Amino acid sequence: MTILSSLSPRSLAAPESGIVELVNYARGRDGLIPLWVGEGDLPTPDFISQAAQESLRAGETFYTWQRGIPPLREALSRYYQRHFAKTLSPDNFYVTGSGMQAIKLAIEAVTSPGDEMVFLSPAWPNFAASAELSGVRAVAVPLNFEDGKWQIDIGRLEAAITPKTRALFVNTPSNPTGWTASHEDLKAILALARKRGLWIMADEIYALYYYNGVRAPSFLDVMEADERILFVNSFSKNWSMTGWRAGWIVAPPEIGQVLENLIQYSTSGVAQFIQAGAVAALDRGDAFVAENVAKATRSRDLFCDALIATNRVETLKPDGAIYAFLKIDGVTDARRAALDIVDKTGVGLAPGTAFGEGGSLFMRACFLRDPRQIAAAAERLAGYIAAL
Numbered sequence: 280m281t282i283l284s285s286l287s288p289r290s291l292a293a294p295e296s297g298i299v300e301l302v303n304y305a306r307g308r309d310g311l312i313p314l315w316v317g318e319g320d321l322p323t324p325d326f327i328s329q330a331a332q333e334s335l336r337a338g339e340t341f342y343t344w345q346r347g348i349p350p351l352r353e354a355l356s357r358y359y360q361r362h363f364a365k366t367l368s369p370d371n372f373y374v375t376g377s378g379m380q381a382i383k384l385a386i387e388a389v390t391s392p393g394d395e396m397v398f399l400s401p402a403w404p405n406f407a408a409s410a411e412l413s414g415v416r417a418v419a420v421p422l423n424f425e426d427g428k429w430q431i432d433i434g435r436l437e438a439a440i441t442p443k444t445r446a447l448f449v450n451t452p453s454n455p456t457g458w459t460a461s462h463e464d465l466k467a468i469l470a471l472a473r474k475r476g477l478w479i480m481a482d483e484i485y486a487l488y489y490y491n492g493v494r495a496p497s498f499l500d501v502m503e504a505d506e507r508i509l510f511v512n513s514f515s516k517n518w519s520m521t522g523w524r525a526g527w528i529v530a531p532p533e534i535g536q537v538l539e540n541l542i543q544y545s546t547s548g549v550a551q552f553i554q555a556g557a558v559a560a561l562d563r564g565d566a567f568v569a570e571n572v573a574k575a576t577r578s579r580d581l582f583c584d585a586l587i588a589t590n591r592v593e594t595l596k597p598d599g600a601i602y603a604f605l606k607i608d609g610v611t612d613a614r615r616a617a618l619d620i621v622d623k624t625g626v627g628l629a630p631g632t633a634f635g636e637g638g639s640l641f642m643r644a645c646f647l648r649d650p651r652q653i654a655a656a657a658e659r660l661a662g663y664i665a666a667l
């Protein structure tokens with residue numbers, strides 16, 4: 280037995296990310312316009328970094344609250360009041376070391392090995408991979424794609440539920456499709472979860488990146504107090520903090536001690552200076568988020584309009600999130616096409632093959648960048664498509 284083969288089958292089965300494969304292939308090339316990962320082109324604003332620096336200078340370098348420092352949980356409560364008109368207590372919030380960790384902890388909290396978790400596909404690959412790593416079968420339910428638009432089929436979702444299903448994982452607005460659940464969709468999913476006794480894991484991290492109103496419809500709008508819903512969230516996208524690794528969970532206070540224990544036995548809490556930065560982001564960052572959303576709106580329009588004009592790309596402008604998910608006429612192998620596109624045009628895209636069932640013919644582009652760069656990327660891609 281080799282050292283490698285003596286590892287657990289579960290860890291050996293964890294897939295390599297199909298997005299990272301592309302990044303590793305062409306990282307740092309001259310003239311590259313990287314649209315492959317889900318982040319903007321701006322560093323974190325100064326007022327957030329300064330708050331973290333002040334915390335470090337003040338000697339806040341010790342172990343701290345497992346659930347998150349009280350000022351951060353209070354700031355989260357104010358944030359939800361402002362953006363969701365929802366009164367939540369600091370006891371509803373649990374600070375995590377990223378949105379990714381929030382997802383992992385939510386799965387740990389709700390499922391046991393052998394259970395099933397149903398999710399909508401195409402999807403960010405980490406939902407399914409982290410469930411599988413916990414011994415949970417991730418069951419994909421494809422969204423419908425018609426005339427460039429993605430839609431949920433509630434009947435199909437219900438048909439995927441078995442006696443082993445413990446949770447429905449719902450990401451809206453969705454990475455990568457931009458599909459955004461309407462209030463009717465959310466009510467139908469919630470009714471289904473109640474009827475079948477399931478948890479909902481709600482990933483609404485892109486709620487403020489919404490192009491048909493102030494923010495996307497949320498389960499918070501349609502739920503009663505203390506339902507079986509775990510919201511996973513992140514500081515990454517709203518405040519350009521992808522490198523900070525900070526997120527949070529919204530949960531019923533009744534399960535607080537269990538979540539605290541799970542945090543204890545994974546990271547034992549998030550560094551206090553990171554949390555100090557997060558407080559500044561929440562309390563003083565609304566204008567920055569609005570700028571990010573305005574930039575995404577402009578870049579989305581530029582990018583999608585230019586590609587739709589080729590008449591070779593099937594897509595509508597997404598309702599939410601920060602991605603265009605493009606079906607390019609003539610592309611039959613998205614992974615090979617992404618390698619070819621980055622070689623020939625210097626535009627880095629994520630291949631739809633990385634997003635599972637229903638995504639294999641698509642390419643994902645993150646448009647949260649300077650509109651001039653986005654226009655240049657669209658022009659290069661349009662040239663590539665014309666030559667196909």
Ligand SMILES: Cc1ncc(COP(=O)(O)O)c(C=O)c1O
Pocket residue numbers: 317377378379380403450453454482484512513514515521524525526
């Ligand atoms: C839908 C969704 N959820 C969660 C995350 C995780 O974000 P992070 O781990 O950077 O907080 C991402 C990142 O791309 C995402 O797209």
